[in-house]
Amino acid sequence: MKKVVIIGGGISGCFAAIRFKQCHPDYQVSIFEHNDKLLKKIYATGNGKCNFANKGSLENKYSNESFVLPIVKEFNSNQIVDYFESIGIKTKAIGDLLYPYSESAETVANHLLKRIKELNIEVHLNDEVKDYRNGVISTVSGEYPYDALIISVGGKSSPKLGSTGDFHNVLLKHGYSFKERHPSLCPIKTKENTKMVEGLRSKVSASLYQGNKLVHEEEGELLFKKDGLSGMVIFNLTHFINQLDNKNNVTIHIDFAKGLSGEYDSLTNPKIAQYLLNNKLDIHNTIFTFKDFYGYDNSQVTSGGLKISELNLDLSSKKEKGIYFIGEVVDVDAICGGYNIMWALASAEKVNKAI
Numbered sequence: 426m427k428k429v430v431i432i433g434g435g436i437s438g439c440f441a442a443i444r445f446k447q448c449h450p451d452y453q454v455s456i457f458e459h460n461d462k463l464l465k466k467i468y469a470t471g472n473g474k475c476n477f478a479n480k481g482s483l484e485n486k487y488s489n490e491s492f493v494l495p496i497v498k499e500f501n502s503n504q505i506v507d508y509f510e511s512i513g514i515k516t517k518a519i520g521d522l523l524y525p526y527s528e529s530a531e532t533v534a535n536h537l538l539k540r541i542k543e544l545n546i547e548v549h550l551n552d553e554v555k556d557y558r559n560g561v562i563s564t565v566s567g568e569y570p571y572d573a574l575i576i577s578v579g580g581k582s583s584p585k586l587g588s589t590g591d592f593h594n595v596l597l598k599h600g601y602s603f604k605e606r607h608p609s610l611c612p613i614k615t616k617e618n619t620k621m622v623e624g625l626r627s628k629v630s631a632s633l634y635q636g637n638k639l640v641h642e643e644e645g646e647l648l649f650k651k652d653g654l655s656g657m658v659i660f661n662l663t664h665f666i667n668q669l670d671n672k673n674n675v676t677i678h679i680d681f682a683k684g685l686s687g688e689y690d691s692l693t694n695p696k697i698a699q700y701l702l703n704n705k706l707d708i709h710n711t712i713f714t715f716k717d718f719y720g721y722d723n724s725q726v727t728s729g730g731l732k733i734s735e736l737n738l739d740l741s742s743k744k745e746k747g748i749y750f751i752g753e754v755v756d757v758d759a760i761c762g763g764y765n766i767m768w769a770l771a772s773a774e775k776v777n778k779a780i
Contacts, residue, residue: 427452429780430562430571432554432592434458436467436766437752438577439537441773446544448777454546457564459553460587463541464534466579469586470766475530477509477770478502479763481521487759488668492733493768496740500771512536522763556595560747573747573780577773580727580753581606590727592754600744602732604756608724609663612648612655615677616714622649622700627693630680631658633665635673641665647679649697654713660725661760663718667728675715681708726765730756739779740772749776
């Protein structure tokens, strides 16, 4: 019996196992996960609601877009919904965002785990993979042969949920090259003092600049931290900050009352208005200087990872025969809105077809 081994039991690894075993029941499929449970991170996805896809435009959402989009379009939001519905996950759309009908990530996890059990997929928990070579993986519990190996070890974000990024060191020994990794979809620290307005929220228009060059702009909610900025609009800007060649001279320009005029305290939260007045700031162009990201503990995804130049178009390794990479371990990340899970699922489906 031929064997497919998957390292990593997150959403991409579990979906790859399910799809491959479903399509090829004559194979033995095994998942090796160093945590004590599968799908540990998915429970926190979308604040526990699991925004798993987006039916809107995919343009200007991903890093390495020209590589990613053909894969994501091949297994698009409609196909994801169809598959989820086929295994009992009722879905719904809120605008372009797609959720399980229950708006509970646990629903998605339970149905995927049910399929893993029904398909007799072999699961090894608390079993860290130390290395692989010549068709055999070495783990803390022993050695296991494989005919194809799918590496789905994720990044470094949310280490409390098991994403340590340690397997990166194994891949370095195998000669792979990586784009430097950084937290993404996270708060940022600014050079300006924001302690006076900590905890306050505002709907804003935010523009990201490097020097005098406009990089990206969008509207959304801003949340002040004691030493910087957070909120959905800032999370999305971190994605674009990470795409810059360097992070020098990066500023964020905030318009608290786009297209409106009047007294500051009639246009925004009075405490924010007082902060602007005390610091002689323009309500339509308040400038914050990027200092640093918050750490991986506070980030939803990891930017950077295995360079796409190491991969063929079917996500197989150019270096090693029978090795495939999916999900967040690859240098692919996106803004908020379900796009990152779409990549996890679409990359898993791509490798299912490739093998």
